[in-house]
Amino acid sequence: MRQEITELLPSLRRFAYSLSGSAADADDLLQNTVERLLSRPRPDDADITRWAFRVCRNVWIDECRARKVRREATEHPELSEGQVFDGDKQVANEMEVNRVDQAMSQLPEDQRQIISLVAVQGLSYQAVADILSVPKGTVMSRLARARGALSEALAPGTTRIEQ
Template identity: 45%
Template sequence: MPDKFTEDVVALLPALKRFALSLCRRGDLADDLVQITAERAFRARDRFDPATQLQPWLFRILRNAWIDTLRRDATRGEVVDIHESPQPDPLDSAAQTDDRLTLNAVRRAMEELPNDQRQVLHLVCIEGLSYAETAATLDIPQGTVMSRLSRARLALAKSVGIDRDPSR
């Protein structure tokens, strides 16, 4: 026989699902978060104070589960479904050889760039810093970051033989 706690948790499942969807924006993950929330709530039901409201308590559990998921995913890395990924190329494929040669050409071209352009290119394109973060890091104006980055990209493209002229 279901008790009041169980009935109240079940009644709040749609609200939990909506909250989970607002956090993760994926139906499958939202379902997982709701399930984790229900499991944790039932395990900790003896710690729930019936004088308080159940919904905020469950929302807090769900939010903590979401944070746990984010932390776990950040350390786990990218997850790829083996059945949905394309078959890998053979180890010594022509495509991999071309990629390796292009990467080496880009590395050599980057070494030839002036130091100010190379620094900006590295911070923005390799480290992923924003223009504002790069400007603050190098103590230069943001417009200078953009112009140095543009010149660096053009020089790299010319050096590795990439035609950057869209009219051709």
């Protein structure tokens, strides 16, 4: 099981980043997720990928609730990691990543989770439905709304998502 979890780490980290919007918070979320995965027995006949993503989501929800109780504000620093490019190309790429990241952060959490799991992680609608414990139709409608909102937000001359 440890080998399977190790192979999932890059995908889980991307998902954690999509939830938290912060590289530092994503790393903390990933660590807490792995700790929980390793400390609890794997459910019988559970797909390791779906189980790991569900645990990550549940850990994130727990952390959000704890922050709300403590009334701590969450910071959303700009994405600072990436490939090194030459001059203008690097600046243009960083600006586009920041635009997409900002647009994603303005989506409601349920839409952000769906678009991350489907578009970024490449999971099927059914897998996402299982991870989030919602019907497949709900996944499809939230994804459609999220894509529409991102499309509007990323249209030339648009700076924010209208909700």
